[in-house]
Amino acid sequence: MKELYLEKPGDLKMIDMAPVPAPMAREVKVRVIYGGICGSDLRVLRGTVPYATYPCRPGHEILGTIVEAGAGSPFKVGTKVVSFPNTYCGTCEFCLQGRTNICANKKAFGVTCDGLFAQEVLLDSEFVMPVPSDLADKRAILVEPFAVNVHALKRTDISKGKSVAVIGCGTEGLLAIALLNHMGADITVLDINPTKMEKARSFNKGIKPLLPSEAKDQLFDVVIEAAGVKASVEQAFQLVKPGGAIISLGISGDPISYPALRITRSEITIYGTIIYTKKDFEDAIALLRDPAFNVSPILSRIDPFAKYQEAFADALTGNFAKIVLDFSQT
Ligand SMILES: NC(=O)c1ccc[n+]([C@@H]2O[C@H](COP(=O)([O-])OP(=O)(O)OC[C@H]3O[C@@H](n4cnc5c(N)ncnc54)[C@H](O)[C@@H]3O)[C@@H](O)[C@H]2O)c1
Numbered sequence: 408m409k410e411l412y413l414e415k416p417g418d419l420k421m422i423d424m425a426p427v428p429a430p431m432a433r434e435v436k437v438r439v440i441y442g443g444i445c446g447s448d449l450r451v452l453r454g455t456v457p458y459a460t461y462p463c464r465p466g467h468e469i470l471g472t473i474v475e476a477g478a479g480s481p482f483k484v485g486t487k488v489v490s491f492p493n494t495y496c497g498t499c500e501f502c503l504q505g506r507t508n509i510c511a512n513k514k515a516f517g518v519t520c521d522g523l524f525a526q527e528v529l530l531d532s533e534f535v536m537p538v539p540s541d542l543a544d545k546r547a548i549l550v551e552p553f554a555v556n557v558h559a560l561k562r563t564d565i566s567k568g569k570s571v572a573v574i575g576c577g578t579e580g581l582l583a584i585a586l587l588n589h590m591g592a593d594i595t596v597l598d599i600n601p602t603k604m605e606k607a608r609s610f611n612k613g614i615k616p617l618l619p620s621e622a623k624d625q626l627f628d629v630v631i632e633a634a635g636v637k638a639s640v641e642q643a644f645q646l647v648k649p650g651g652a653i654i655s656l657g658i659s660g661d662p663i664s665y666p667a668l669r670i671t672r673s674e675i676t677i678y679g680t681i682i683y684t685k686k687d688f689e690d691a692i693a694l695l696r697d698p699a700f701n702v703s704p705i706l707s708r709i710d711p712f713a714k715y716q717e718a719f720a721d722a723l724t725g726n727f728a729k730i731v732l733d734f735s736q737t
């Protein structure tokens with residue numbers, strides 16, 4: 408059995424892994440099928456996440472099959488599952504309100520503790536969710552990144568015909584666009600990379616592309632900031648209509664100037680949004696089960712696990728959407 412190992416930023420290796428112990432209590436042993444490479448895996452690889460710990464096994468988006476279950480697990484051997492990428496404590500003030508996504512004690516797989524890019528992993532049953540047998544593996548691997556947007560788009564009312572601008576057409580922006588398109592929103596997309604905007608338009612030719620430099624005085628009911636850089640966050644404030652809302656999804660560590668006058672006088676609402684709850688995972692699965700829900704532009708390709716170097720290198724170029732590793736092929 409093999410796993411990926413990141414000794415320090417930039418130093419990614421495939422190594423033989425120690426045998427995974429038998430699951431105890433509520434644990435399950437999962438044989439990994441697919442692992443999706445996420446922007447946060449790339450940031451940990453680059454060394455730009457200040458709170459990341461090394462050495463570290465990367466990865467958090469996996470689909471796999473339970474091959475052994477502890478006596479206290481509610482799941483049977485053979486169940487196909489997707490993983491949660493974060494743990495939560497279940498006992499803090501926020502978990503007790505059902506807001507496990509802002510748990511005071513959460514840990515992030517592949518960032519603040521060992522991740523899941525291995526041929527077998529041990530997980531607590533709390534942090535896996537079964538996927539229905541009629542959900543294809545290629546759609547099931549998108550459950551986790553898609554749940555981010557299922558949660559984000561619940562933050563404010565987005566009904567049919569509302570004008571929505573999505574800034575940043577990376578995997579997260581594209582998944583937001585997939586859902587907005589399904590909801591019938593009037594969508595404009597912004598990216599500095601025209602290829603990314605073309606990908607967004609493959610959902611629907613009615614989607615309007617706009618280079619950030621071209622936006623001028625256009626205004627939108629809702630702006631979804633999904634690029635996570637200083638320039639895009641600041642542009643979000645310029646693009647939102649009076650009385651409108653910004654969904655702040657991108658994660659930027661840069662100091663951003665806060666346009667207090669515009670926010671106050673135009674009654675702008677800013678919604679922070681971070682990952683999801685179990686309910687969002689369930690809703691993401693329900694949407695992905697619907698064949699009328701189009702997510703095909705998201706998955707760029709599936710590479711054998713052995714080609715992880717090429718897969719990560721291509722993901723780092725920023726020219727692809729989701730690249731997935733197939734852990735059954737070494
Ligand atoms: N809130 C959450 O729960 C959550 C979850 C996952 C990811 N994120 C964050 O969301 C952001 C997007 O994630 P991703 O995986 O799609 O990243 P990504 O790097 O794949 O995509 C970012 C996109 O933004 C574009 N971009 C860069 N600068 C821009 C600018 N000035 N204007 C417009 N577009 C610009 C890039 O060309 C790229 O297409 C990141 O900041 C990530 O950390 C947040």
Ligand SMILES: [Zn+2]
Pocket residue numbers: 445446447467468492551552
């Ligand atoms: Zn992810």
Ligand SMILES: [Zn+2]
Pocket residue numbers: 495496497498499500501502507509510511512513
């Ligand atoms: Zn908690």
